[in-house]
Amino acid sequence: MADTISVMDIDDEGDNNHIPKPDNGKNVVVSPPESKAIPWVEKYRPQSLDDVAAHRDIVETIDRLASGNRLPHLLLYGPPGTGKTSTILALARKLYGNQMHNMVLELNASDDRGIDVVRQQIQDFASTQSISFGAKASVKLVLLDEADAMTKDAQFALRRVIEKYTKSTRFALICNNVNKLIPAVQSRCTRFRFAPLDAVNITERLKHVIKAEMLDVPENGLKALVRLCNGDMRKALNILQSTHMASQQITEEAIYLCTGNPLPKDIEQISYWLLNESFATSYKKISEIKTRKGLALVDIVREVTMFVFKIKMPADVRILLINEMADIEYRLSLACNDKLQLGSLIAAFTRARASLVAAAAK
Incomplete structure (x- = not known):
């Protein structure tokens, strides 16, 4: 055990096949289990940085920093399912091998979000001595998933812990909405944005x-x-x-x-009714298909909005329709009455159709 903690040691040849599960956060699955019950998102989670399907520029940058003993505190943000957690877990496997369970503290900040967690679990982990790999000591890693769920007080406390234990610990923060993190935490991390996968x-x-x-x-x-x-x-x-x-x-x-999503052919049919049938006929037919196929009105509105982008119409009419449908979708998210919102949808298309007729008559 080293007396002082200096640089990070890269352990490329650790046994990556038998890594115990950490006590906190998500389960780390290191080899595809044969059980049919395991969710495929875990069964096929990338096990190495080379396996990460997208964002190769970000992955390679992080890999170079780690390989050069220059790994900073990391802030990975972007929509769900874009590889943020998988990238950090793959990096941890490369760094620590079969010592990962000793060197990584993994927490889901949406569960462990208060200031006590920062003052107790995180600070206790960061302040303890690292395990040595050979003659050198390796820095530890604190992985905070869904960090944007942390309270403001917890974030201010985390800022101080990051500052105090930089020599011995690296922090990897993962979140969907980076704007919910205080600037003081953001400024202490190197930020990488994970865009939706193509x-x-x-x-x-x-x-x-x-x-x-x-x-x-x-x-x-x-x-x-x-x-x-x-x-x-x-x-x-x-x-x-x-x-x-x-x-x-x-x-x-x-x-x-x-x-439970509407089929594209159903959306084409609904859009045809909205653009060509009377208010009463459209309301009756859309209500029938909605009931018969068990469709949610919010899904219909969302798909019809996408359909509007594909059909030819004047830009001002298209913008008017899209804005009105965005308002309807918002009202539906507040649990407003479906029948009233369906009427609003048909009325929006009735006004748009009148505008199209007027434009064509000029």
Whole structure:
């Protein structure tokens, strides 16, 4: 055991196959378990930095910093399912090997969010002596997932702990909304933004899982998965696994049925009614298809909004429609009456249609 704590030691050849599970936070799965009960998001979580599907520029930058003993405090932010936690866990495996459970404190800040956690668990961990690898001592790693859920008092306390134990500990903060972190914490970290994954990266990873699980997924099913996940790899894998449990063949229709989303052909039909039928007819037909297929009005509004972007119409009419539908979606999020909001949706398209007729008559 070293008397002083200096630089970080990179342990590239640690045994990465038998890492015990940490006491806090998410389970760390280091090899794909054979049990069918395990969620695929954990079963196929990247185990090394080379396995991370996207954001190669960020991953390679972090890898170079770690390999050069220059790893700073990290702040990884962006939408869910974009690889933030997987990147840090893969980095920790590379740094510590089979000593990861001793060298990493993993906390989910949405559960452990108060100032007591910072003053007790985090400070106690940061202040204890590191395990030595050979002649050198390695810095420890504190992983705070969902750090934007921490209280302001906890964040101010964390700022002081980060400052005090920089020589012995590195902090990796992960969050969705970086604006909820105080500037004093942000300024002490190197920030990396994880954008939603593009369709190519998601498709490539899904094909890997489909092949490993020997699934029957036609091309239209794969496209539906990519379309519905909106750049969220975790969501894509959850939909894939859920649909597999419900259907032998993972078709587009099976995926939409499993998730409760309206099919594209249903949205085209609803949009046709909104643009061409009278108020009473549109209301009746949309209500019928909504009831028959168990669709949520908020999903219909969201998909119709995307459809409006694809059809030709004057820019001012398109903006008017999109703004009105955004208002309807907001009111639905506040649990406003579905029937009233459906009426508002049809009325918005009735006004837009009148504007289109007026523009064409000029």
